[in-house]
Amino acid sequence: MIELNAQNFEQEVKNETSMPVLVDFWSEKCEKCMALMPEVEELEKKYEGKVKFGKIDAQKDRRFCWSLKVMSLPTFQLYKNGEKVEEITQDVTIDKIEEMINKNL
Amino acid sequence: MPDLYDCLIIGAGPAGLSAGIYAGRARLNTLVFEKKQIGGQASLTWGLENYPGSVEDPTGPKITARMREQAEAFGAIMKHEEVKSVDLSGKIKKVITNKGTYEGKTVILAPGASHIRLGIPGEEEFTGKGVSYCATCDADFFTDLDVIVIGGGDSGLQEGLYLTKYCNSVTIVEMLPELRASKILQERAANNPKVKIITHTAVEKIEGQDLVEKVILKNMETGERTEMPVQGVFVFAGMKPDTDLFKGLVDMDQKGYIKVDEYMRTNVPGVFAAGDCRIKWLRQVVTAAADGAQAAVAAEQYISENFAE
Known part of the structure; x- marks a missing residue:
């Protein structure tokens, strides 16, 4: 998964037109996020070449998360042609993430 | 296997x-x-x-x-x-x-x-946009901001006190006339300058644009309604x-x-x-x-x- 931040978000997410981008907002303190992470990494392998996977460490980039209207973890946003098309937050399961991906492939 | x-x-x-x-x-x-x-x-x-x-x-x-x-x-x-x-x-x-x-x-x-969803207006709309059910997950986002904690039981006070490490102020709102939390937590809350406690009051509505901006409180005794500007609402009520x-x-x-x-x-x-x-x-x-x-x-x-x- 690509480490995303305020500096590279434009290029990696906003300017990505060849495939959808899944953005995982996480932090070490978020137990739910840590439990999901290995499964999200498995999904990344499964959708290789079809979906780009990135993650933002909310602890490092709180203000940037605010600017993306994210104030809760875990949150997953899906971008298509640079636009946010869907988001899931709080009661996140790996099935819900995959469902969101499949809907937007 | x-x-x-x-x-x-x-x-x-x-x-x-x-x-x-x-x-x-x-x-x-x-x-x-x-x-x-x-x-x-x-x-x-x-x-x-x-x-x-x-x-x-x-x-x-x-x-x-x-x-x-x-x-x-x-x-x-x-x-x-x-x-x-x-x-x-x-x-x-x-x-x-x-x-x-x-x-x-x-x-x-x-x-x-x-933790149950309260079902009040704005709660679902702002989930993840200021409404949270997990203080350890989300406290960082509320650094230097004002938040309200709904629920005056053990969870409400415990999580409210945790939030004081990050937030500018933490207001704990309890619907009943008195807090239900254990005495030691009540003492700590009373001694924490960042904590304000309001009893006999319900949160009636959560409002904002993209993110939470305020809540409407209702005094259960008098029925009087007041507005309170907050950026976060943590729900630990039931x-x-x-x-x-x-x-x-x-x-x-x-x-x-x-x-x-x-x-x-x-x-x-x-x-x-x-x-x-x-x-x-x-x-x-x-x-x-x-x-x-x-x-x-x-x-x-x-x-x-x-x-x-």
Whole structure:
């Protein structure tokens, strides 16, 4: 998964037109996020070449998360042609993430 | 992997992990299923000071991680899988997850409980946009901001006090005339300059543009309404058992809490329940752990009586 931040978000997410981008907002303190992470990494392998996977460490980039209207973890946003098309937050399961991906492939 | 397990435990909070420890030590082939994070609600609580022995640096994530380690050391296997359905009717029980079907001689239900949604206007709309149900997950976002905590019980005060490490101010709102939290937490809240307590008051509405900007409070006595600017709303008011999957399969009360006897046996032979999901009056980590131990030992006994070799 690509480490995303305020500096590279434009290029990696906003300017990505060849495939959808899944953005995982996480932090070490978020137990739910840590439990999901290995499964999200498995999904990344499964959708290789079809979906780009990135993650933002909310602890490092709180203000940037605010600017993306994210104030809760875990949150997953899906971008298509640079636009946010869907988001899931709080009661996140790996099935819900995959469902969101499949809907937007 | 055996085709038939001795003990299938649903839920890896303190009840399920404690059951895993005892089942493992009884040399039962044991699986513990968890769809979310291992440790359950306890793993999301920073201060876990009332669990006996948790003296030094007693954080929920640390203590539950040790419980997990302990259960695994005795042979219980953790499965990060979501249970989709169960078949408890026959002598051999089935647990169907998002990854496969497992058969067992006994099942211990330890799914726990979760904080309820209040159902007030704005709550759903702003979930993740200022409304939160997990202080340890989200506190960072509210650094130097003003937040309100709904619920004056132990969870509300415990999490409210945790939030003071980050937030500019924390207002705890309780609908009843008095707080219900334990006295030690009430003392700490009273002595914390960042904490303000408002009783006999309900949060009627959450408002904002893209993110939470204010709440409307209603005084339960006078009916008077006031506006309060806040950026965060943390909800810790009431719990509900996560037992929807088992409705109609084991006896429950009207709220969905599972009925058990003192051996943690449900009305279905070979099926036990432990922790916050069952009818009891004190829902704490220590009582959940006690339930898990009793359920596992009762399961062991049930197996020796019903599956003689």
